[in-house]
Amino acid sequence: xxxxxxxxxxxxxxxxxxxxxxxxxxxxxxxxxxxxxxxxxxxxxxxxxxxxxxxxxxxxxxxxxxxxxxxxxxxxxxxxxxxxxxxxxxxxxxxxxxxxxxxxxxxxxxxxxxxxxxxxxxxxxxxxxxxxxxxxxxxxxxxxxxxxxxxxxxxxxxxxxxxxxxxxxxxxxxxxxxxxxxxxxxxxxxxxxxxxxxxxxxxxxxxxxxxxxxxxxxxxxxxxxxxxxxxxxxxxxxxxxxxxxxxxxxxxxxxxxxxxxxxxxxxxxxxxxxxxxxxxxxxxxxxxxxxxxxxxxxxxxxxxxxxxxxxxxxxxxxxxxxxxxxxxxxx
Amino acid sequence: xxxxxxxxxxxxxxxxxxxxxxxxxxxxxxxxxxxxxxxxxxxxxxxxxxxxxxxxxxxxxxxxxxxxxxxxxxxxxxxxxxxxxxxxxxxxxxxxxxxxxxxxxxxxxxxxxxxxxxxxxxxxxxxxxxxxxxxxxxxxxxxxxxxxxxxxxxxxxxxxxxxxxxxxxxxxxxxxxxxxxxxxxxxxxxxxxxxxxxxxxxxxxxxxxxxxxxxxxxxxxxxxxxxxxxxxxxxxxxxxxxxxxxxxxxxxxxxxxxxxxxxxxxxxxxxxxxxxxxxxxxxxxxxxxxxxxxxxxxxxxxxxxxxxxxxxxxxxxxxxxxxxxxxxxxx
DNA sequence: ATGAAAGCGCTAACAG
DNA sequence: CTGTTAGCGCTTTCAT
Numbered sequence: 069x070x071x072x073x074x075x076x077x078x079x080x081x082x083x084x085x086x087x088x089x090x091x092x093x094x095x096x097x098x099x100x101x102x103x104x105x106x107x108x109x110x111x112x113x114x115x116x117x118x119x120x121x122x123x124x125x126x127x128x129x130x131x132x133x134x135x136x137x138x139x140x141x142x143x144x145x146x147x148x149x150x151x152x153x154x155x156x157x158x159x160x161x162x163x164x165x166x167x168x169x170x171x172x173x174x175x176x177x178x179x180x181x182x183x184x185x186x187x188x189x190x191x192x193x194x195x196x197x198x199x200x201x202x203x204x205x206x207x208x209x210x211x212x213x214x215x216x217x218x219x220x221x222x223x224x225x226x227x228x229x230x231x232x233x234x235x236x237x238x239x240x241x242x243x244x245x246x247x248x249x250x251x252x253x254x255x256x257x258x259x260x261x262x263x264x265x266x267x268x269x270x271x272x273x274x275x276x277x278x279x280x281x282x283x284x285x286x287x288x289x290x291x292x293x294x295x296x297x298x299x300x301x302x303x304x305x306x307x308x309x310x311x312x313x314x315x316x317x318x319x320x321x322x323x324x325x326x327x328x329x330x331x332x333x334x335x336x337x338x339x340x341x342x343x344x345x346x347x348x349x350x351x352x353x354x355x356x357x358x359x360x361x362x363x364x365x366x367x368x369x370x371x372x373x374x375x376x377x378x379x380x381x382x383x384x385x386x387x388x389x390x391x392x393x394x395x396x397x398x399x
Numbered sequence: 400x401x402x403x404x405x406x407x408x409x410x411x412x413x414x415x416x417x418x419x420x421x422x423x424x425x426x427x428x429x430x431x432x433x434x435x436x437x438x439x440x441x442x443x444x445x446x447x448x449x450x451x452x453x454x455x456x457x458x459x460x461x462x463x464x465x466x467x468x469x470x471x472x473x474x475x476x477x478x479x480x481x482x483x484x485x486x487x488x489x490x491x492x493x494x495x496x497x498x499x500x501x502x503x504x505x506x507x508x509x510x511x512x513x514x515x516x517x518x519x520x521x522x523x524x525x526x527x528x529x530x531x532x533x534x535x536x537x538x539x540x541x542x543x544x545x546x547x548x549x550x551x552x553x554x555x556x557x558x559x560x561x562x563x564x565x566x567x568x569x570x571x572x573x574x575x576x577x578x579x580x581x582x583x584x585x586x587x588x589x590x591x592x593x594x595x596x597x598x599x600x601x602x603x604x605x606x607x608x609x610x611x612x613x614x615x616x617x618x619x620x621x622x623x624x625x626x627x628x629x630x631x632x633x634x635x636x637x638x639x640x641x642x643x644x645x646x647x648x649x650x651x652x653x654x655x656x657x658x659x660x661x662x663x664x665x666x667x668x669x670x671x672x673x674x675x676x677x678x679x680x681x682x683x684x685x686x687x688x689x690x691x692x693x694x695x696x697x698x699x700x701x702x703x704x705x706x707x708x709x710x711x712x713x714x715x716x717x718x719x720x721x722x723x724x725x726x727x728x729x730x
Numbered sequence: 731a732t733g734a735a736a737g738c739g740c741t742a743a744c745a746g
Numbered sequence: 747c748t749g750t751t752a753g754c755g756c757t758t759t760c761a762t
Contacts, residue, residue, distance in 0.1 A: 069511070069536075071739060082749045087741055097747060114511035118453040119739030122754050127449070136474055137493065143469035146495065159506075162468065162493040164477065175490075180400070180445035182755090205400075289679055318679055348620055348649060350681055402755060413733045418757055428731055450755030453738050513739090 070111035079107040090115060126185055130371060132162045133175050134190035140343045141360045142190060145211060148364020149188060156372060158185070167254055169193040179206040186371045189213075192256055207374035211367045212358075213256050214384070221380055223367045225358045225389045227258045231265030233391050234310060234338045234356060239273055241397060243308035243336055246270065247299050248279035249320055250312040251287050262312055262340070278303055292319025293326075300327050307335055308397075314339035314346040317353045321396060336397040351395030358389045401442035410438040421446060457516055461702060463493045464506050465521035471674045472691045473521060476542060479695020480519060487703060489516070498585055500524035510537040517702045520544075523587055538705035542698045543689075544587050545715070552711055554698045556720045558589045561687045562596030564722050565641060565669045568685070570604055572728060574639035574667055577601065578630050579610035580651055581643040582618050593643055593671070609634055623650025624657075631658050638666055639728075645670035645677040648684045652727060667728040673721075682726030689720045 076083045081100060088096050089104040096104070107113070121127040130153055134142055150160045161184070165172040172193045178184045179202070186207035194202070196217035202208050203220040214222035238246055248266045252259045263282050270277050278299075285291060292311065296319060300306060309324075311317035317339030324335045331337055331351055339346055342357030366385055373380060407414045412431060419427050420435040427435070438444070452458040461484055465473055481491045492515070496503040503524045509515045510533070517538035525533070527548035533539050534551040545553035569577055579597045583590045594613050601608050609630075616622060623642065627650060631637060640655075642648035648670030655666045662668055662682055670677055673688030697716055704711060 069513075073739080083740080084742085084750080085748060088748085091741080095747075100747080114508060116453075116739050117509075117512035117514045118449055118458070119754090120741075122447075122449040122453050122738090122756090123740045123742085125754070131492075137468040137477065138471050138474035140469055143467055146468065150495070160494070161462075162495075163491070164481070164493075166478075177445060178448075181448035182400075183448045289675070322679070344620070345676055345679075348653070348680075404755080414756080415733060415735095415758080416731085419732085422757080426731075431731080447755050450738090451757075453740090453755080454757045456738070 070113040071116070072113070075104065075107050075111060075113050078111070079104045121182070125182065127183060128158050129184040130158050130160050130368070131175065131178055131184040131187045132160060132190060133165060133172060133187055134162065135167050136164050137162065140345075141341055141358075144360035145190065145364040145367070148361040148366075149368045150364075151361075152365055152368035152372070158368075165191055165193070167191070167193060173198075176202065176208075179208070186375055188367050188371060193254070194218075207371055209367050209370050209374065211363055213258060216257055219383055221370055221374070221383050221385075223363055223370060223385045223387065225363075226386050227261035228265045230340075230356045230389045230391070231262040231310070232269055234340075234354070235265060235269035237354070237391065237393065237397065238308045238310070238336055238338065239269070239275070241308075241332070241336060244275050245278060245303070245305045246275065246308040246310060247303065247306050248282070248310050248312075249292060249295060249299070249316050250282045251285045251291050251295070251316055252282075252312065253284060253286050255284065259312055262310070266310055278306065287313070287315065289315050289319040289322075292316040293323045294319075296320040296323035297327070300324070300329070309335060309337045311337060311339050314341050314343045314349075314353055314355055317355070317396065318345065318349055321349070321351065321353070332395070332397045332399065338397060342392055346392075347394070351399075354394045354397040355392050356389050357392055359387060362387055401444040402447070403444070406435065406438050406442060406444050409442070410435045452513070456513065458514060459489050460515040461489050461491050461699070462506065462509055462515040462518045463491060463521060464496060464503060464518055465493065466498050467495050468493065471676075472672055472689075475691035476521065476695040476698070479692040479697075480699045481695075482692075483696055483699035483703070489699075496522055496524070498522070498524060504529075507533065507539075510539070517706055519698050519702060524585070525549075538702055540698050540701050540705065542694055544589055547588055550714055552701055552705070552714050552716075554694055554701060554716045554718065556689045556694075557717050558592035559596045561671075561720045561722070562593040562641070563600055565671075565685070565687060566596060566600035568722065568724065568728065569639045569641070569667055569669065570600070570606070572639075572663070572667060575606050576609060576634070576636045577606065577639040577641055578634065578637050579613070579641050579643075580623060580626060580630070580647050581613045582616045582622050582626070582647055583613075583643065584615060584617050586615065590643055593641070597641055609637065618644070618646065620646050620650040620653075623647040624654045625650075627651040627654035628658070631655070631660070640666060640668045642668060642670050645672050645674045645680075645684055645686055648677070648686070648727065649680055652680070652682065652684070663726070663728045663730065669728060673723055677723075678725070682730075685725045685728040686723050687720050688723055690718060693718055 076086045163175045189210045192213035199218035199220040210222040309320045339353045339355040342355045346353040407417045494506045520541045523544035530549035530551040541553040640651045670684045670686040673686045677684040
């Protein structure tokens with residue numbers, strides 16, 4: 069591979085001039101510029117980013133750390149991030165940590181080892197102390213999930229308010245025996261907020277609390293189906309289910325149907341996230357949509373502020389959400 | 400941030416010794432080693448990967464380039480890749496190029512600019528010339544999709560054979576008027592092979608060819624639904640549909656149902672890829688599954704061979720697939 | 731076992 | 747407008 073020095077030698081200029089042609093072409097006379105560019109093309113020269121980054125102590129790389137890439141709405145968030153990033157000449161790379169905290173720390177070390185300029189966390193394994201220590205030294209923003217005990221910047225939606233809307237919707241349909249179905253494999257703030265809204269709304273209307281507490285379990289359609297079967301056996305009076313995600317709602321609905329219960333007549337079901345399937349599923353699923361693309365845009369905007377050393381006014385940015393009423397609650 | 404030099408100064412050793420403590424601890428006497436490690440801990444020192452990589456001309460980073468991360472089976476492939484990568488001390492990062500060739504080239508420049516040691520392409524925008532030029536100089540492997548005109552290494556399944564199995568299955572059910580439904584937004588080898596199998600099998604049984612050619616279009620459920628509506632209008636005798644992906648199959652099935660056609664009695668539908676949803680959809684979808692995790696494992700194994708300069712015996716590695724028969728063809 | 735020194739490829743003063 | 751030079755942080759000979 070050609071280096072700058074080789075280009076310089078053949079073009080009969082110094083390396084500084086080659087560097088200028090690359091980074092500030094106008095500071096070089098047209099003919100030397102042309103000569104250098106010709107040699108660059110001939111040698112197929114490509115600047116070594118490691119050398120450049122080492123020198124400039126910046127890489128123009130943003131790392132997005134997430135649980136696993138198969139979560140459908142991550143995709144749109146990342147598009148939002150990239151959209152802003154590309155404008156400002158940053159590249160976006162993604163890494164999975166599968167909820168593994170050690171692996172998460174390993175990737176976050178990319179910051180300490182100067183391989184990336186900033187990290188956007190769509191993952192949430194870190195303790196408040198870790199986050200605070202990290203954000204004190206490096207540009208880090210949390211998106212969607214966040215640690216409520218940390219001051220680290222976060223872009224998210226109002227999960228409590230959104231969940232209240234779902235609960236009010238169910239109650240407005242005359243549903244009084246509402247169960248709560250969660251299946252997060254670790255404690256996450258969104259589930260806490262959803263559950264808080266569940267409890268508060270039931271108390272507000274003095275309705276029975278069927279689900280007393282959340283539990284840690286694995287995500288997924290089949291788990292949700294099993295749990296709902298159990299639920300229906302233990303609480304035959306259930307007439308609605310608040311599922312923490314659309315995929316769980318799918319499982320819950322299929323369990324109801326398998327038990328000869330009509331959805332939504334006998335049991336209404338709501339989900340969360342508005343994934344593509346929620347519109348395709350039969351029945352289609354009432355759910356909350358966050359504007360993922362905007363979440364991504366905002367996250368990268370805040371990231372740029374951090375990189376540029378600007379002081380943030382709001383550490384928590386709450387973006388709007390939207391309720392979609394579909395067949396799973398209303399035919 | 401602490402540098403090696405600061406550690407060296409405080410520990411009263413040379414930078415060389417600090418480096419040794421990090422990379423080859425046994426070559427340092429126990430007490431100096433201990434002293435250095437204490438300072439490292441105290442200063443919270445983290446080696447700068449840019450300096451190290453620049454010096455060693457290797458980064459231990461593998462880039463996976465893909466169309467968009469929301470394709471469900473990409474996730475499993477990446478897990479396979481990571482599985483092998485982590486054993487050999489490589490990290491895996493992911494970038495999306497959304498089928499944009501220019502963006503793809505930009506990311507592939509990470510190789511030329513020495514930011515990554517290898518690239519695994521789950522994307523397929525490159526011409527044979529580009530690929531050949533690239534593979535001549537850098538470790539590159541294609542997974543799933545590949546350019547048939549290039550010698551670049553590829554790990555994939557036998558799309559032709561798999562598609563023949565689907566076709567034979569439909570025909571064994573007595574279906575004779577089979578349409579082909581594709582919706583790839585660019586020419587890809589998998590679609591070519593599927594279509595070739597479609598045509599060959601129809602010819603083998605002297606059945607009518609309803610779909611004469613493939614067309615470039617955008618992926619997706621709704622597109623598939625629209626196209627199927629059209630198809631049913633133009634060819635009322637259709638009794639089966641070969642959809643190039645499970646998501647398309649969903650759209651096709653819903654279009655049939657909306658036209659009062661029973662699936663599979665009136666129209667049988669097959670998909671491809673065995674995404675999670677194909678089992679949940681009503682009716683569940685007959686499809687082909689490739690073992691994505693294994694595809695990932697193999698891809699990374701080949702990548703390591705390339706990095707280590709080993710000569711490959713097979714440039715195209717074909718892994719087994721599996722036919723899943725479900726309700727969309729057989730109740 | 732340890733240190734001195736060269737150099738990976740680049741950018742940015744500084745000088746002219 | 748261009749060249750010289752220092753140095754980003756690290757690893758690795760080559761001495762001792």
